[in-house]
Amino acid sequence: MTNKEVRVRFAPSPTGNLHIGGVRTAIFNWLFAKANSGKFILRIEDTDQNRYDENSEKSILSSLEWLSLDWDEGPFRQSERKDLYGNIAKKLVDSGWAYYDDTTSEELEELRQLQIREKRPPRYDNRGRYKEISHEYYEKNKDSKQIVVRFKVPDGGNKPFNDEIRGKVEFNLKEIDDFVILKSDGMPTYHLAHVVDDHEMKITHVIRGEEWISSTPRHVLIHDAMGWDYPKYVHVPLILGKDKSKLSKRHGAESALEYKDKGYLPEAIFNFLALLGWSPGDNSEIMTIDEIIEKFSVDRILGHPAVFDPEKLEWMNASYIRNLEDNTLSKMIIKEVDRPKEKGGLVSEKVSIEDITNRISILTPLIRERLRNVSESSFLLEYFFYDDLEIKKETLLPKKVEPKSIIDGLTKSITLIDEEKKFEPENLEEKFRELAKNSGLKAGQLFFPIRIALTGRKESPPLFDTMCAIGKEKSINRLYSAISIIKS
RNA sequence: GCCCCGUUGGUGUAGUGGCCUAACACGCCUGCCUUUCACGCAGGAGAUCACCGGUUCAAAUCCGGUACGGGGUACCA
Numbered sequence A: 001m002t003n004k005e006v007r008v009r010f011a012p013s014p015t016g017n018l019h020i021g022g023v024r025t026a027i028f029n030w031l032f033a034k035a036n037s038g039k040f041i042l043r044i045e046d047t048d049q050n051r052y053d054e055n056s057e058k059s060i061l062s063s064l065e066w067l068s069l070d071w072d073e074g075p076f077r078q079s080e081r082k083d084l085y086g087n088i089a090k091k092l093v094d095s096g097w098a099y100y101d102d103t104t105s106e107e108l109e110e111l112r113q114l115q116i117r118e119k120r121p122p123r124y125d126n127r128g129r130y131k132e133i134s135h136e137y138y139e140k141n142k143d144s145k146q147i148v149v150r151f152k153v154p155d156g157g158n159k160p161f162n163d164e165i166r167g168k169v170e171f172n173l174k175e176i177d178d179f180v181i182l183k184s185d186g187m188p189t190y191h192l193a194h195v196v197d198d199h200e201m202k203i204t205h206v207i208r209g210e211e212w213i214s215s216t217p218r219h220v221l222i223h224d225a226m227g228w229d230y231p232k233y234v235h236v237p238l239i240l241g242k243d244k245s246k247l248s249k250r251h252g253a254e255s256a257l258e259y260k261d262k263g264y265l266p267e268a269i270f271n272f273l274a275l276l277g278w279s280p281g282d283n284s285e286i287m288t289i290d291e292i293i294e295k296f297s298v299d300r301i302l303g304h305p306a307v308f309d310p311e312k313l314e315w316m317n318a319s320y321i322r323n324l325e326d327n328t329l330s331k332m333i334i335k336e337v338d339r340p341k342e343k344g345g346l347v348s349e350k351v352s353i354e355d356i357t358n359r360i361s362i363l364t365p366l367i368r369e370r371l372r373n374v375s376e377s378s379f380l381l382e383y384f385f386y387d388d389l390e391i392k393k394e395t396l397l398p399k400k401v402e403p404k405s406i407i408d409g410l411t412k413s414i415t416l417i418d419e420e421k422k423f424e425p426e427n428l429e430e431k432f433r434e435l436a437k438n439s440g441l442k443a444g445q446l447f448f449p450i451r452i453a454l455t456g457r458k459e460s461p462p463l464f465d466t467m468c469a470i471g472k473e474k475s476i477n478r479l480y481s482a483i484s485i486i487k488s
Numbered sequence B: 001g002c003c004c005c006g007u008u009g010g011u012g013u014a015g016u017g018g019c020c021u022a023a024c025a026c027g028c029c030u031g032c033c034u035u036u037c038a039c040g041c042a043g044g045a046g047a048u049c050a051c052c053g054g055u056u057c058a059a060a061u062c063c064g065g066u067a068c069g070g071g072g073u074a075c076c077a
Helices: A020-035 A056-066 A078-094 A105-117 A135-141 A190-200 A210-226 A256-261 A266-274 A289-295 A310-322 A326-337 A353-370 A374-385 A403-419 A425-438 A443-455 A463-470 A472-487
Strands: A007-010 A039-044 A073-077 A098-101 A148-151 A161-163 A167-169 A180-182 A205-209 A232-236
Touching: A007 A020, A007 A205, A020 A039, A020 A205, A020 A232, A020 A256, A020 A266, A020 A289, A039 A056, A056 A256, A073 A078, A078 A098, A078 A148, A078 A180, A078 A190, A078 A210, A098 A135, A148 A210, A161 A210, A161 A232, A180 A190, A190 A210, A205 A210, A210 A232, A256 A266, A266 A289, A266 A310, A310 A353, A326 A353, A326 A374, A353 A374, A353 A463, A374 A463, A403 A425, A403 A443, A403 A472, A425 A443, A425 A463, A443 A463, A443 A472, A463 A472
Parallel strands: A007 A039, A039 A073, A205 A232
Antiparallel strands: A098 A148, A148 A180, A161 A167
């Protein structure tokens, strides 16, 4: 290969949110550009007027931005380049590589039904080839009639191409019918538009999903007809859900932005997705983006689909959270919980975001190791701010211990807390151990009911850290109400 | 149906002809740590490398077939 500049593109169509699979394709493109000091170009393939969704371009862009997949050029929009494709289509007609076809959709449907009935593969029968419709006829009638431009696929022979991952891939041209390159609304189809754009934009490597592999011969054919050089083709494997079907909403969140909302870190998503269908080959898993760029190469991309495992993503996200700076994590937690309590946050008439902010520096260390994604923050922090714990009597009473001695222990605990000047975890632990001993209880037998009383939960951060974070007064109150629950 | 691509523990991957009695990570289980959970640490279970045949002194690795999975088969991308 010559040492010309590497240029790749990510070319989503604005028909909805950016999918996890699309994100992964974008990541591979971006990585390849970075690894080769090339350019990453963003192109919006908006040639389908029917499926166009005006919000999705914005959503796609913000997904890419969230993941720091910055592009060097674009976004270009195909809808703004309509004339270009029309001209190429016309050229192809002139050179005999394409022709106008006015077969109606009804006729096409009729054809299809017949073929299905006769158990033949449903396929266009190239009937338009023989109609010999002229440019003049097309120009005069294109607005009133349904006329498309179809590419004239050679009747036989093979059209092999090289896929960088799989090697030589061969298709018999008999399998391919004359496909539409310009639709009756004057818009190009994907096949024409992307070939033209990739050529115009000097794309050197087409890195795209595996679903394109079977239409690649068409793309090659268009290149041939125009006398253009081929880009290198890299078809990356698809991402499947747990049941091995194409990843979809059924498998949980599927768009990048949903993961953002769920409290995942972009670095974790990036790292995780980079490892789906690709591996550095040296056992590295948690890597910085720079490390991934350094290790990335196309020949380590696999040729088979990967199953998306949400549990491993959780693990990886948790790992990233653990490595965050305290301040960074605190800010993220604050942002997450800064919503009304009814909407999954912690803010209410009683608790303001300032209250939370003031205490966050002691709370963050308590929950960080228990946080798999930031959206769990409200749940883990709730009892530090709210007293209305739901506690059942049974949970306060460990088996094999008399309720009386629990009440006794809790009562003494209140006194201890009340009289303790040095309200610090280490000191409290020491005192409480002593208290347990003197009350004839094992440490756990005393600590367990206290934990329930304080938090309403069976699991929490270390008891005395929790107690200190809750505060002296509130701790006492909660112990009182626990006692009254036992007595009730 | 037809065409294309693929197939290593439940999942992601390592392995590119002898070092493979198959490695790493997630998950699962056990133990340790500990007042609980989590983290961390130490172990464990789990794969006849889809199957069958061939090439070779030697195959997870090369070849062929079968099965299975995925993709495509639109005036969608």
